[in-house]
Amino acid sequence: MLKQSIESLGNRTIQGVWRIGFAARFFVAMLLHSGTAFRRFGLTIREMYFTGVLSLIIILVSGLFVGMVLGLQGYETQQRFGSESALGTLVALSLVRELGPVLAGLLFASRAGSAITAEIGLMKATEQLSAMEMMAVDPIARVVAPRFWAGVISMPLLAALFSAMGILGGYLVGVLLIGVDVGTFWSQMKSSVDFEQDILNGVIKSVVFGVAITTIALFEGYDAPPTAEGVSGATTRTVVTSSLAVLALDFVLTAFMFRGLN
Amino acid sequence: MNKTVLDLWVGLFVIAGFAALLFLALKVGSTSAVSASNSYEVVARFDNIGGLKPRAPVKSAGVVVGRVADIRFDNETFEAAVTLRLDKRYAFPKDTSAGIMTSGLLGEQYVGLEAGGDSEALKDKDRILITQDAVVLENLIGQFIYGKAQEGAPQ
Incomplete structure (x- = not known):
């Protein structure tokens, strides 16, 4: 009994390390075969339609609602100590620094990441990838790399749209509904949000999240067992792993970016 | 899906994304660093x-x-x-x-x-x-x- 459990633990550890090694090799191969994604940019544009454009609705609507909630909650808290004039600062800083990249990343992982995994997993299950190899078409260059670059390009744009919509939502609730002064709202925001420290760091975060999410999604699809069960399991793993990766990476990046600020 | 229609949508998406970035840069943030x-x-x-x-x-x-x-x-x-x-x-x-x-x-x-x-x-x-x-x-x-x-x- 004990021997068996130790054996299975060791087996799972080895399998895990094996998978990480394979994932690293997959990542490098993807980068090396990226030439096609740029030479035939139509392929990447097609994938940008599926990952970026089709994620727009969910990103815009959630951004608006998150901003509106921030406006309400922020006002509620700030008016207790008479600093409701700083509502713009609160909404903008929390969106640009954290919520924009992170929530857009989580939505992107569940909206686009899962679709990528399912698609590639099914391509593998129906042996489309093997068929490509038979025709001397490299599936990494033809299928994987365009999806990777489409995700990496789309993610920062989606995060920026999320933040912009959120600020609009905060403006709607804070200024139009509650009645915080318009001038104070924008000028307080402008004076305390720094372009390099806050906005550019937010963009860097979203690029990193884009790389992480698409890599995980593509790898899970490529590595999925070629059965219906395997593909569904891989899709679930994509959402779980990439959400965790986004949150963990966010902590690491925040610690690097904002530690020495004050 | 017609290829040109798809390109149009992606173009719109990219323009909207950059517009959002521009909005953040100009309206929300300001560069505090004096060069x-x-x-x-x-x-x-x-x-x-x-x-x-x-x-x-x-x-x-x-x-x-x-x-x-x-x-x-x-x-x-x-x-x-x-x-x-x-x-x-x-x-x-x-x-x-x-x-x-x-x-x-x-x-x-x-x-x-x-x-x-x-x-x-x-x-x-x-x-x-x-x-x-x-x-x-x-x-x-x-x-x-x-x-x-x-x-x-x-x-």
Whole structure:
């Protein structure tokens, strides 16, 4: 009994390390075969339609609602100590620094990441990838790399749209509904949000999240067992792993970016 | 799906994304860093800087004219050496005085510059000689209580 459990633990550890090694090799191969994604940019544009454009609705609507909630909650808290004039600062800083990249990343992982995994997993299950190899078409260059670059390009744009919509939502609730002064709202925001420290760091975060999410999604699809069960399991793993990766990476990046600020 | 329609959508998406970035850059954020090429640095020494932080604004007559570039502790004079990076467009007389002010009662602290009457202007790496320290609330309260106690003391 004990021997068996130790054996299975060791087996799972080895399998895990094996998978990480394979994932690293997959990542490098993807980068090396990226030439096609740029030479035939139509392929990447097609994938940008599926990952970026089709994620727009969910990103815009959630951004608006998150901003509106921030406006309400922020006002509620700030008016207790008479600093409701700083509502713009609160909404903008929390969106640009954290919520924009992170929530857009989580939505992107569940909206686009899962679709990528399912698609590639099914391509593998129906042996489309093997068929490509038979025709001397490299599936990494033809299928994987365009999806990777489409995700990496789309993610920062989606995060920026999320933040912009959120600020609009905060403006709607804070200024139009509650009645915080318009001038104070924008000028307080402008004076305390720094372009390099806050906005550019937010963009860097979203690029990193884009790389992480698409890599995980593509790898899970490529590595999925070629059965219906395997593909569904891989899709679930994509959402779980990439959400965790986004949150963990966010902590690491925040610690690097904002530690020495004050 | 027709290829051209798809391209149009992706184009719209990219334009919208960049528009959002532009909105964030122009309407939401501002660059606080005065670029090194069109600025000059002067040093002011204070006994006490209170809660002054790097990147705090430097204001003259209420207008932002620069930023605090660096704050260091001088171990020889036991003073704080504050480096101010001022915009080149604004020249100040040599006998300008610097003070650490607070915007509002509990607001952020900034460096206030008050121009003097000297005909020569401050140059790069110059030192501001006349400085006024930050007001420490505890000292003020202490003085107030001390004054009250003096008032109430029997003659």
